Amino acid sequence: MCGGEPGETSNNRMELTAPIMALEALTRPVVVHLYTDSTYVRNGITKWVLGWERNGWKTAAKQPVKNVDLWQRL
Numbered sequence: 001m002c003g004g005e006p007g008e009t010s011n012n013r014m015e016l017t018a019p020i021m022a023l024e025a026l027t028r029p030v031v032v033h034l035y036t037d038s039t040y041v042r043n044g045i046t047k048w049v050l051g052w053e054r055n056g057w058k059t060a061a062k063q064p065v066k067n068v069d070l071w072q073r074l
Contacts, residue, residue, distance in 0.1 A: 012040050016070040044071060
């Protein structure tokens with residue numbers, strides 16, 4: 001993946017878009033090992049996402065999760 005997303009975006013949105021596009025490119029079920037240097041993506045997957053789902057996609061501070069559209073897609 002290279003380039004940017006049209007319109008307004010952020011580094012976090014682009015860091016989420018990369019694994020989404022990689023997973024969407026798969027043509028059959030396989031075990032996937034995701035390697036990332038993005039603390040945002042790593043923490044989201046390993047620490048935050050289950051709590052967000054339980055809390056109706058709200059943070060611990062009861063705020064809407066940023067980039068929720070991409071987190072749900074991932």
